Amino acid sequence: MRNLKVLLVFLIGLAAVIWILRWKGSSSFVFAWTLNFILMMVMLFYTETLKPKLNCAYFDTRAWEQAGNAYRYVGVHMFRKILIWTGWERLNKQANPVGKKKELLKQLEYRTRVSEFGHVVIFVVVSLVAVVVAWLHGLQGSVWLIATNILLNLYPVIVQRYNRPRYQKILSKISRNPEASVSV
Secondary structure: OHHHHHHHHHHHHHHHHHHHHHHHOOOOHHHHHHHHHHHHHHHHHHHHHHOOOOOOHHHOOOHHHOOOHHHHHOOHHHHHHHHHHHOHHHHHHHHOOOOOOHHHHHHHHHHHHHHHHHHHHHHHHHHHHHHHHHHHHOHHHHHHHHHHHHHHHHHHHHHHHHHHHHHHHHHHHHHHOOOOOOOO
């Protein structure tokens, strides 16, 4: 039954994307923006309904990611400031409060995987659509798809890959010494 619900949401999302494609065209900002958000709703429904484990090696933190230097170099802090400025961070903190309890931190670490998974899938789908649009209408026709894909999917993946090692470090510290003082 849950799979049927996910399929139904996917089909409704697909119908909405096709309608907007026909209404505004594939080169429009409205199409690019709406495609991203419809895919986000579908992925959110999928992850909240089926609750995938997301424990594959892709989600493991690489050694070069530990310090976060590469992500700082490409502007992770600037993007995080944009999230605060737009109010997204406040909404996210209400839904997923940050705390010092081990179970809460485990949940936050898992939420980074869920968010990253959704944005990676959407990034791939929107990239494929952008390639098709560029092939049909030239690169200029896919500019909005590329721009929204970077802003709405690539940077959120970077934020999750930046945050996850910090949660894991705190969880490791708590596991070694449950009385340890940790700052989140």
